[in-house]
Amino acid sequence: MAKGSCNCNAVQFEVRSPIKHIYICHCSICRKAGGGNGVSVAVVNNSDFVWVNGQEFIKTWHKPNHDWLCSFCIECGSNLPGKNDEQRMYVPVGLISNTDLENAKVVHHLWVSCKASWEHIGDDGKQHAEFID
Numbered sequence: 358m359a360k361g362s363c364n365c366n367a368v369q370f371e372v373r374s375p376i377k378h379i380y381i382c383h384c385s386i387c388r389k390a391g392g393g394n395g396v397s398v399a400v401v402n403n404s405d406f407v408w409v410n411g412q413e414f415i416k417t418w419h420k421p422n423h424d425w426l427c428s429f430c431i432e433c434g435s436n437l438p439g440k441n442d443e444q445r446m447y448v449p450v451g452l453i454s455n456t457d458l459e460n461a462k463v464v465h466h467l468w469v470s471c472k473a474s475w476e477h478i479g480d481d482g483k484q485h486a487e488f489i490d
């Protein structure tokens with residue numbers, strides 16, 4: 358099981374299945390949202406995801422005219438988990454401690470065609486020019 362929380366600890370959640378695969382999206386929207394090279398997430402089944410505390414601190418924002426949304430803590434601004442599709446949540450892995458991610462590794466890089474000019478991807482994750490499901 359993995360426990361996650363935002364910087365101010367108001368929002369807390371658990372993932373009740375092992376996290377193995379990390380996806381990094383390098384698109385320009387995720388780079389703005391994350392403030393760096395993109396957003397790194399795991400995708401988990403809704404049945405394995407539980408909010409433990411602080412759902413009232415969550416704000417969700419949809420980018421107009423895009424199929425893109427993010428959730429964040431209204432107190433500290435940390436990126437938070439959100440709806441990936443009807444069955445699954447995406448979970449920013451920076452919210453989870455290293456000890457709960459010992460078996461996780463980056464498997465896919467998305468939107469590499471849009472990555473920051475200064476970024477050099479150095480892991481074994483497969484690089485995709487655009488999006489994959």
Ligand SMILES: [Zn+2]
Pocket residue numbers: 363364365366367368430431432433434435
């Ligand atoms: Zn917070």
Ligand SMILES: [Zn+2]
Pocket residue numbers: 382383384385386387388468
């Ligand atoms: Zn993206």
